[in-house]
Amino acid sequence: MSNIALRKRRNADGQAAFRQRRANYIATLEETVTGLESLILQLQDSCHEARSEAVDLRQESAHLIH
Numbered sequence: 001m002s003n004i005a006l007r008k009r010r011n012a013d014g015q016a017a018f019r020q021r022r023a024n025y026i027a028t029l030e031e032t033v034t035g036l037e038s039l040i041l042q043l044q045d046s047c048h049e050a051r052s053e054a055v056d057l058r059q060e061s062a063h064l065i066h
Contacts, residue, residue, distance in 0.1 A: 001009070
């Protein structure tokens with residue numbers, strides 16, 4: 001194999017390896033985003049429940065005072 005052909009082959013192999021690493025990195029980032037979006041939804045639900053409970057407790061406290 002000539003030097004030029006060998007160099008082209010190495011470049012192609014390096015490019016393929018880079019594309020694979022990039023694809024793996026993107027897949028990892030997408031999984032992280034999905035997990036964080038799920039966490040956001042859980043925290044929003046928890047926040048809404050806590051606010052609702054706070055309103056209920058304020059109303060109960062107001063009734064006990066009067």
